[in-house]
Amino acid sequence: MAALDRVKVLVLGDSGVGKSSLVHLLCQNQVLGNPSWTVGCSVDVRIHDYKEGTPEEKTYYIELWDVGGSVGSASSVKSTRAVFYNSVNGIILVHDLTNKKSSQNLYRWSLEALNRDVAPSGVLVTNGDYDREQFADNQIPLLVIGTKLDQIPETKRNEVLTRTAFLAEDFNAEEINLDCTNPRYLAAGSSNAVKLSRFFDKVMQIQLHLSFLFYVINPVCILRANSMVGLLLSLATS
Ligand SMILES: Nc1nc2c(ncn2[C@@H]2O[C@H](COP(=O)(O)OP(=O)(O)O)[C@@H](O)[C@H]2O)c(=O)[nH]1
Ligand SMILES: [Mg+2]
Numbered sequence: 001m002a003a004l005d006r007v008k009v010l011v012l013g014d015s016g017v018g019k020s021s022l023v024h025l026l027c028q029n030q031v032l033g034n035p036s037w038t039v040g041c042s043v044d045v046r047i048h049d050y051k052e053g054t055p056e057e058k059t060y061y062i063e064l065w066d067v068g069g070s071v072g073s074a075s076s077v078k079s080t081r082a083v084f085y086n087s088v089n090g091i092i093l094v095h096d097l098t099n100k101k102s103s104q105n106l107y108r109w110s111l112e113a114l115n116r117d118v119a120p121s122g123v124l125v126t127n128g129d130y131d132r133e134q135f136a137d138n139q140i141p142l143l144v145i146g147t148k149l150d151q152i153p154e155t156k157r158n159e160v161l162t163r164t165a166f167l168a169e170d171f172n173a174e175e176i177n178l179d180c181t182n183p184r185y186l187a188a189g190s191s192n193a194v195k196l197s198r199f200f201d202k203v204m205q206i207q208l209h210l211s212f213l214f215y216v217i218n219p220v221c222i223l224r225a226n227s228m229v230g231l232l233l234s235l236a237t238s
Contacts, residue, residue, distance in 0.1 A: 006061040012109040013094035014102040018147035021180035023064045038068035048200045071108040085113045090141045090203035097146040141202040142173040150179035
């Protein structure tokens, strides 16, 4: 088997939305029996077959970084959390379908992760407002996952799912809504499993593209540097 490569995907969202349950389901294919409080960050790994069923098929490790905490934390906590935001290849935004606030907070979570180098004044979000432009040139693939679908009464499902569709559109992302306590929602061949696979393929594709650019651009830089050294040496010895 070809060497396994790895990519890093952040899993962000308010405490209690079901991030640990989701990550366990994605990585272990099992329901997490007794979720405990996530302190700092926990990482689990999912094996993903990139472009499955095609000649380009290759197996990769997807590291899922479940970052605990609250988006309204003090700036010192946020800056500590920023260490987890380095070299990110994709982001899964998790919200609880029974909790509107957790959906609204996804704007803040994504901006915290994407704009970590921007001055605080540029990080916006006042009174729940946000600027779609902030996501327009984002190159990092995003996926929005709504949990606790089982807790939404049939009579309210349409209303809730319409709201989440708008949310996903704001992020220019696909969405999956599920019950993390039921593995059937991610069963092989289901539409959710297809969306998930498409998202991880996108993450891999961008990573492969960036690696390709690195190897193409780097030799050019080395050649340029070598010719500059050669020129300086010939000037020095002439
Ligand atoms: N009914 C239901 N409970 C869920 C679902 N997802 C998570 N939970 C429960 O919500 C609670 C918080 O989940 P946890 O994974 O610890 O959330 P985290 O703080 O975001 O990591 C736990 O009691 C889970 O069992 C879901 O889709 N449906
Ligand atoms: Mg947790």
